Amino acid sequence: MVLNNIEDLIEKYHNAETSLQEEAQLKAYFASDNVAAHLEHYKPMFQYFSQSKQEQYTKDVPLNSKKTKLYQWISVAAVAVLMLGLIVPSFMGPTEEEKQEALMVYNQTMEAFNLISLGMNEGKTQLTNLAVAGENIDEGAKQASKLSEFNTMTNKILKNK
Secondary structure, eight states: OHHHHHHHHHHHHHTTOOOHHHHHHHHHHHHSSOOOGGGGGGHHHHHHHHHHHHOOOOSOOOOOHHHHHHHHHHHHHHHHHHHHHHHHHHHSOOOHHHHHHHHHHHHHHHHHHHHHHHHHHHHHHHHHHHHHHHHHHHHHHHHHHHHHHHHHHHHHHHHHO
């Protein structure tokens, strides 16, 4: 019965569902000498946890207060810069005259782009017409080669008579 309980606790331990009391039961079981053979491989893990819990860091940790004060002032300066960046543009934004001028420049730019677009579209239609003309010239060349074959055959027939 106890073995089934330990196996259930190990399963819960692997699923991270154990309470502190259940983990204490597991540690006590694996610390004892009567551990089941098929659970023997868990014993070093729980012994390690018990040993690592007793370890302590004994060296002194030096605290440099001068550096922390410098970092504090840097953080204060960063916050001040951010606040100025958010507040100043709302007070010193563009005037109505500047907004109107910007809108006029925008409209002029859009007109220029429309003219360029019209010119490019005209060039595109001209290239399309040129391509169609090139196809017609190729077709005419094929027809001309057929005509020369016809003339050759006609000459052979007339000379033979």
